[in-house]
Amino acid sequence: MSDSPLEARLSYHLALTFSEREALRWLERRERSYRAGEIILSEGQSTDTLFIVSSGWLHGSVKLPSGDRQIQRFYFVGDITTTLSLAWGYSAATLQAVSDVTLFEVPKNVFGRLFRSHPRLGALLFAVVTAEQVAMADRLTSMGRTDGVARIATLLLDIRSRLRVVDDLRGSSFELPLTQQDLGDAVGLTKTHVNRSLKALEATGLVERDGRLIRITHVEKLAELVNFTDRHGAIATDWLPPTGTPEPTDTAKQ
Amino acid sequence: MSDSPLEARLSYHLALTFSEREALRWLERRERSYRAGEIILSEGQSTDTLFIVSSGWLHGSVKLPSGDRQIQRFYFVGDITTTLSLAWGYSAATLQAVSDVTLFEVPKNVFGRLFRSHPRLGALLFAVVTAEQVAMADRLTSMGRTDGVARIATLLLDIRSRLRVVDDLRGSSFELPLTQQDLGDAVGLTKTHVNRSLKALEATGLVERDGRLIRITHVEKLAELVNFTDRHGAIATDWLPPTGTPEPTDTAKQ
DNA sequence: CGCTTAGTTGAACGGAGTCAATCCGCGTGG
DNA sequence: CCACGCGGATTGACTCCGTTCAACTAAGCG
Incomplete structure (x- = not known):
């Protein structure tokens, strides 16, 4: 019943509530498959969707004027491609399938709502990205030294x-x-x-x-x-806020 | 009255509500200064605080067995050092002051609460980290190619x-x-x-x-x-959820 | 089976590292 | 006010990892 990749990924770090699990599944509605080698999204292409990897794996890369290419990162099952385009209206890299893949397409605003309806998930996702950043820093170190x-x-x-x-x-x-x-x-x-x-x-x-x-x-x-x-x-979760949403009256303090 | 670096940073992307601004200031209570060159946090050192840069700048680095060092990233005013230790109980890198700096120390759980009391800020912070990740990918490309x-x-x-x-x-x-x-x-x-x-x-x-x-x-x-x-x-903010917290009854759907 | 793409291998070149001397700015003590 | 000491900047000579260029081989495929 629960073959939601994102849910599986997050459950690995933390026991999710029913409501949270349901919210994650809600993201995974529009599904689409691609063949190995296919280009899902091109660098610079405008888009307002994110992808959650359901099966297979892919990579994000950029082309240089010199003709060289740099593969910046790989995406595996349960990963979200927020890096590519969440902060802008276009993609910062080319997304290409390494193997045959199945992706869920998530409109950015749907993703945004998740932070509101399930703050704890938002915080957890934040931590996940943070961990990814450290992984990328490792690669940087590897390449530099x-x-x-x-x-x-x-x-x-x-x-x-x-x-x-x-x-x-x-x-x-x-x-x-x-x-x-x-x-x-x-x-x-x-x-x-x-x-x-x-x-x-x-x-x-x-x-x-x-x-x-x-x-x-x-x-x-x-x-x-x-x-x-x-x-x-696993990542630390002891600092996460409590489940659910706070009283509407609870604004800043506390 | 408003010399909050984090507030300034986020306001750059989006007009914040009074409540949101107040919540950000709430993070910036424990302040501490360091001299240029001083080491604030060592690689592997356990910690449960994050730092918000108030003034000056610093860098995060790691040492290799070979003796080489890699500076992974620089932190400037308004940056949060979540990368270093949010996902674990210890720091993934050494944090050292480049210039004289003033930092706010934020306990991780206080940071976590922000996602709950102000979901929109949580989403915005997520986007900021996402943009940083792209910047780091650029550096990777630069070093690789x-x-x-x-x-x-x-x-x-x-x-x-x-x-x-x-x-x-x-x-x-x-x-x-x-x-x-x-x-x-x-x-x-x-x-x-x-x-x-x-x-x-x-x-x-x-x-x-x-x-x-x-x-x-x-x-x-x-x-x-x-x-x-x-x-x-500036980063895209059109996908952010509405301000404030939703109705407590509003759980997954919607 | 010929074609095309990817993997191997060789030889020569060159960007970046290594080693090491020298220079320079600046703070310190006399 | 000056000599000394020190860390960082420069520069030169030589070495080497990784690139270039270029075959040549292996493997998949229509």
Whole structure:
């Protein structure tokens, strides 16, 4: 009965009330599917909807005048693409499907109402974005201060930990429907060097590859080697406000 | 009467109600000052407070096992350091004062209550963080896909546009109390190469330096040259929920 | 089966790092 | 008022990681 991705994501952090769960499901009404590789939204394109990932995964990227591309972030099941366009009337990046995906389209104003009807959810969503920001800061650190091998390793670990949450992920291997060019665009390397870095990673014995299948044989060891911290675990919720809405008379004080 | 930095920041996007303004001021009660260079909070240190920047600016950084440092982001007047510790019980980075600063300390749960008493502010804060995330994605792109000169130029443009908001910033020059090592730690370069990049920038005639004073003589031209977009302007607010709190009976629907 | 896209590999180049000396501004103590 | 000390800015020489350019191979597909 409850296959709501967003609900699942938030429930991971906190036990939701019936009312809250219902409100989340309310967001997930307009559904649409895309094929792997399809472009859902282009950079600069005007839009007033957000997307909640229902299945599959995708990425947001930008193109530079030089022709280079930077993949800024990946979106997995339960993620909301608020980054792209909530703050403006247009999208700050191109959203493209990595695998076949199903998305819920949420008008921004519907999303906005959620903050009013369910303040606790609003606060929780805020915290989730905050955690994402830290994850992005990690990537920044990775790109700014580590070499090719470490960048690739970090990316693989990160993707793995995201896929783990939803997909079955039996064993330690997972499918990576990304081109080496894509990997390079994500971590700031040339496809050529991505290839060499992958080879080097394999040589350490910590990672195995078979076509699009990646297997990290010693997750802990690799994580320590490249100083990786998983930012996708549970977040603190002790500071959240109580459920429901306060008395209408309760304005500022309290 | 209204020298509340957070209020000023949010008012920039939206006309606030009296009640909302009062609620924001309520956050800014515990004030504390630090000298330039002082460390306010260390990476990993446990804490349950957030900081609102009242005056001056600071940065958040992490240290790598290799000894390298990465400055992940700068905080200016009106910024809230939710990134650092809202989602966990400890800080994800080290917070250090760049200039002399004054900060308001806000307990996380007090911050949380704001979402309940003033949902619209909650949504607005959400949007602000979203915009910050896009700004950080820009930095990622800059570091992943551009050379030293462009990275430094982008950083200077970004800092300038942030300082512009609050400081007087008469003319086009501003003081940059950052070491070349700091600049390097921010954009992923060696201090040596930062120096060379700065020299190269000066050679273009678009930037002038005099000690710690930076002057960008042709902002537009430089911005276009390095493909810089200012993400700190006004954000869309048309999707925000109405002011105040809804009827207590109004739970999920609507 | 030919075509096209992605993965590999080699060789040479170059941006950025490393190492290290020198310069400079400035505060301090004498 | 001046010598000294120190952190930061500069600059030079050399090295190296990652890019470029360019084959060449493997894999999917109509």
